[in-house]
Amino acid sequence: MSHRFYVPGVHAVGETVALPAEEAEHAARVLRLKVGASVGVFDGRGGEYTGVVISANKHVSVRIDGLGTPAAEPTVSVTLVHAVAKGDKMDEVVRDAVMMGVAAILPIVTARSETSVGALARGRRTDRWRRVAVASAKQCGRAVVPEVREACALQPTAGWLDAVGIPAPRLLLVEPSVEAGSSVDASRVPRPAGQTVALLVGPEGGWAPEETAALAEGCQRVCLGGRTLRADRAALVAVAALFAVWGE
Amino acid sequence: MSHRFYVPGVHAVGETVALPAEEAEHAARVLRLKVGASVGVFDGRGGEYTGVVISANKHVSVRIDGLGTPAAEPTVSVTLVHAVAKGDKMDEVVRDAVMMGVAAILPIVTARSETSVGALARGRRTDRWRRVAVASAKQCGRAVVPEVREACALQPTAGWLDAVGIPAPRLLLVEPSVEAGSSVDASRVPRPAGQTVALLVGPEGGWAPEETAALAEGCQRVCLGGRTLRADRAALVAVAALFAVWGE
Numbered sequence: 001m002s003h004r005f006y007v008p009g010v011h012a013v014g015e016t017v018a019l020p021a022e023e024a025e026h027a028a029r030v031l032r033l034k035v036g037a038s039v040g041v042f043d044g045r046g047g048e049y050t051g052v053v054i055s056a057n058k059h060v061s062v063r064i065d066g067l068g069t070p071a072a073e074p075t076v077s078v079t080l081v082h083a084v085a086k087g088d089k090m091d092e093v094v095r096d097a098v099m100m101g102v103a104a105i106l107p108i109v110t111a112r113s114e115t116s117v118g119a120l121a122r123g124r125r126t127d128r129w130r131r132v133a134v135a136s137a138k139q140c141g142r143a144v145v146p147e148v149r150e151a152c153a154l155q156p157t158a159g160w161l162d163a164v165g166i167p168a169p170r171l172l173l174v175e176p177s178v179e180a181g182s183s184v185d186a187s188r189v190p191r192p193a194g195q196t197v198a199l200l201v202g203p204e205g206g207w208a209p210e211e212t213a214a215l216a217e218g219c220q221r222v223c224l225g226g227r228t229l230r231a232d233r234a235a236l237v238a239v240a241a242l243f244a245v246w247g248e
Numbered sequence: 249m250s251h252r253f254y255v256p257g258v259h260a261v262g263e264t265v266a267l268p269a270e271e272a273e274h275a276a277r278v279l280r281l282k283v284g285a286s287v288g289v290f291d292g293r294g295g296e297y298t299g300v301v302i303s304a305n306k307h308v309s310v311r312i313d314g315l316g317t318p319a320a321e322p323t324v325s326v327t328l329v330h331a332v333a334k335g336d337k338m339d340e341v342v343r344d345a346v347m348m349g350v351a352a353i354l355p356i357v358t359a360r361s362e363t364s365v366g367a368l369a370r371g372r373r374t375d376r377w378r379r380v381a382v383a384s385a386k387q388c389g390r391a392v393v394p395e396v397r398e399a400c401a402l403q404p405t406a407g408w409l410d411a412v413g414i415p416a417p418r419l420l421l422v423e424p425s426v427e428a429g430s431s432v433d434a435s436r437v438p439r440p441a442g443q444t445v446a447l448l449v450g451p452e453g454g455w456a457p458e459e460t461a462a463l464a465e466g467c468q469r470v471c472l473g474g475r476t477l478r479a480d481r482a483a484l485v486a487v488a489a490l491f492a493v494w495g496e
Contacts, residue, residue, distance in 0.1 A: 230343075230344075
């Protein structure tokens, strides 16, 4: 497979596009691509093209000469609503979620998250996660770059899910040992009729009782097997399990 | 949940056991457990106990006073045959596989692995992976510590699978784009009748053609969705998908 570059502005065969600064830097200095090299270009919204490098100095230009074949997109659109994990772990969560084919990611701050919306903004974390999403799309072959929304704080109220526009049905991932009675195993979750679904995943310390109580009305509780999953792997395991059950 | 310790020699309620040196060090210096603290103790073969610390100096002793409830074990016994990944990535592979409930791990060196059996032995990597397996079992709640076998080199011959004792049926994970015609999606793999299965996962660069050819006779080729998975996540995704489909 030739190297792929993310060029949001590309839109037709025949045109010549300049790679954005970061992509050009990577192409020229790291990969040392020369004039004449075959490359892939994608627009982040599903468009995939093939092209040829026609200049490679400080700026790198690509002549688009055909349509490419990106990795297949799932038919079910998953919005991952994920409590921000400690340290750099959220980078891995975003990378893995994009690789699995989720459609959008909403980072949230919960009662047991060890951060705040303000701290995330000061650390420009959303920018970082968006770069991770682009890198992961390049690596896994997707031509779609999932939207990473600005982080927000979970409000433990009945109306919060609708207020922030989280699609239904909504699956709330819980630990099997804690919530056995009220949850269904992932292998028994039916394929969503409307082709959208939201998956809510808590932080290292789990959901606070007032959060599970507030979310009980709008969410189906789901558990995954009998072992305790690491917080930075739970979303990956859940999406893998659900997609397999739904035949994605 | 109280802290859990791995004591291979524990075998009955009523006895007093000394924690092994590394576990004692962790209990006394890191966790600073005192006499009277409630702890969990497991034997690595499925036995789980509760106990009380009765001495905590250089040596830590625990009086076993009851049976505990470990995390449920899958009913299908999975042997993960995994090409050694680059750098420290195999640590993550082992950690995740134990968390998912695999029964045994056989690290292999393939044509495209960037290491050798000799280099792994000199680096005492098997010892390291065994420590990772114990740590993961403690974290995920399992009382079973899966066996991590000594690494061996994949021989691209028809008899190799039997020669090294890899259980059947055998599932060979392949990239969907490369091998589409000859592979089945994970969501269509039937539950193994004999309750054992082996899953073979290649290195970053994939299987060499002579390897897939030699393994074709003894293995079912399996692919996972349409995206290219990172080599250090493929096993995790595969086990999550298969267990979900099998209702584990």
